[in-house]
Amino acid sequence: MADTISFARGAPSVDIVDVDGLRAAAERAFSSDPAGLTGYGTAVGYLPLRAWLAERHRVEPTQVLVTNGSMQADAFLFDTLVASGDTVIVERPTYDRTLLSLRTRGADVRMVQLEPDGIDVAELQRLLAAGTRVKLAHIIPNFQNPAGYTLSAAKRQTLLDLARSHEFTIFEDDPYVSLRFAGESLPTMLSMEPERVVYASSFSKTVCPGIRVGYLVGAQALIADIAKLATNTYISPSMVSQGIVYEFARSGAIDRSIQTVRSALRERCQTLCRALSEHLPDARFVAPEGGYFLWVDLPPGSDAAALQTAVLAAPCLLRGHAGADRGRRRASGSGLRGGGLTGACGLRRPARWLASPAMAPVASPLRCRRCTPESPDGCSESSARPRAMCGRRTTRSPPGPTPVRAR
Numbered sequence: 415m416a417d418t419i420s421f422a423r424g425a426p427s428v429d430i431v432d433v434d435g436l437r438a439a440a441e442r443a444f445s446s447d448p449a450g451l452t453g454y455g456t457a458v459g460y461l462p463l464r465a466w467l468a469e470r471h472r473v474e475p476t477q478v479l480v481t482n483g484s485m486q487a488d489a490f491l492f493d494t495l496v497a498s499g500d501t502v503i504v505e506r507p508t509y510d511r512t513l514l515s516l517r518t519r520g521a522d523v524r525m526v527q528l529e530p531d532g533i534d535v536a537e538l539q540r541l542l543a544a545g546t547r548v549k550l551a552h553i554i555p556n557f558q559n560p561a562g563y564t565l566s567a568a569k570r571q572t573l574l575d576l577a578r579s580h581e582f583t584i585f586e587d588d589p590y591v592s593l594r595f596a597g598e599s600l601p602t603m604l605s606m607e608p609e610r611v612v613y614a615s616s617f618s619k620t621v622c623p624g625i626r627v628g629y630l631v632g633a634q635a636l637i638a639d640i641a642k643l644a645t646n647t648y649i650s651p652s653m654v655s656q657g658i659v660y661e662f663a664r665s666g667a668i669d670r671s672i673q674t675v676r677s678a679l680r681e682r683c684q685t686l687c688r689a690l691s692e693h694l695p696d697a698r699f700v701a702p703e704g705g706y707f708l709w710v711d712l713p714p715g716s717d718a719a720a721l722q723t724a725v726l727a728a729p730c731l732l733r734g735h736a737g738a739d740r741g742r743r744r745a746s747g748s749g750l751r752g753g754g755l756t757g758a759c760g761l762r763r764p765a766r767w768l769a770s771p772a773m774a775p776v777a778s779p780l781r782c783r784r785c786t787p788e789s790p791d792g793c794s795e796s797s798a799r800p801r802a803m804c805g806r807r808t809t810r811s812p813p814g815p816t817p818v819r820a821r
């Protein structure tokens with residue numbers, strides 16, 4: 415019996431969610447502040463959590479608004495700042511829900527190519543020089559969704575310079591920042607130039623998405639405007655969720671949770687990189703330094719339809735071979751795992767490759783070296799050596815169309 419490994423979700427799988435810690439935090443939260451948790455609360459969020467976040471970001475509490483997930487923060491921000499027809503820069507590719515949200519509001523969305531060190535600032539510069547008046551630039555600076563790339567320090571500075579000289583706001587959408595497992599951390603653009611930046615982050619990726627807690631940091635006046643919108647939208651976000659997150663954070667459980675998620679992602683990323691190198695040696699990718707996502711380019715001239723058929727018939731990355739010890743079929747993740755690729759590892763799903771002809775290779779069905787079309791499930795243990803290992807930087811991605819991302 416084959417199991418399926420989902421590559422769809424960019425969030426912690428249940429085995430790395432601190433369920434016991436959350437339960438304990440909930441008990442403490444209800445005991446210590448029953449009125450705060452069970453009342454309507456305020457539109458700006460649970461005040462102790464707001465203050466905790468303000469301290470972390472070294473801003474005033476009045477600059478913070480805590481929401482039901484950061485998608486809600488995005489929606490409030492777009493409703494406040496972006497009118498129909500306004501030009502908004504996004505990365506190409508970017509998070510599909512941001513695109514949807516902007517397009518629904520009638521924004522004039524301009525996509526600027528994403529490179530392994532972040533958005534192509536030269537392309538943005540050309541756009542601005544040609545007279546495009548930009549209202550907002552949406553940037554996912556760390557371990558970008560869906561590419562896994564991180565914006566370099568130099569590009570952070572260039573973006574801020576451009577924002578200042580062309581008077582636009584940078585929306586720094588940063589839910590993955592704590593999940594670095596290699597390389598050096600970089601300062602947020604918010605900390606570099608707070609006047610030009612509105613910042614969003616989330617507990618979905620470090621604690622769990624079901625808790626639905628995200629937040630915005632920005633100028634006091636903007637946050638006050640958004641707080642009015644929040645009041646009119648839902649009176650207040652969930653005080654129960656935010657009270658639990660506050661207790662979880664205050665007690666230090668969150669730091670342990672981040673460590674757990676980070677080290678699991680490091681291991682899963684290495685496993686995936688090894689598997690890709692071994693099974694899809696012609697695929698190119700940049701090994702990410704954190705987060706959940708890895709972007710794969712398959713060789714030019716590949717045939718998306720053929721790939722899809724092949725994956726469905728012989729989904730080597732999704733299904734594995736029989737475990738010798740158990741005499742039955744099991745997920746390839748079990749075989750790959752040096753610590754658990756099984757379950758929602760959260761790395762982009764291979765189906766993404768299929769979404770676009772430019773991304774999707776292989777005229778003859780793509781398959782791993784261990785199986786043949788005749789015996790789609792007939793992988794054997796013998797295999798060729800991987801050509802590259804995780805951590806080796808491969809050539810950068812060619813421009814490709816925006817993929818559709820499953821959340």
Ligand SMILES: Cc1ncc(COP(=O)(O)O)c(C=O)c1O
Nearest residue numbers: 483484485509554559616618628
């Ligand atoms: C860049 C980015 N922003 C926002 C979100 C939404 O996060 P939340 O669960 O806090 O709504 C995601 C989720 O995948 C994301 O990748």
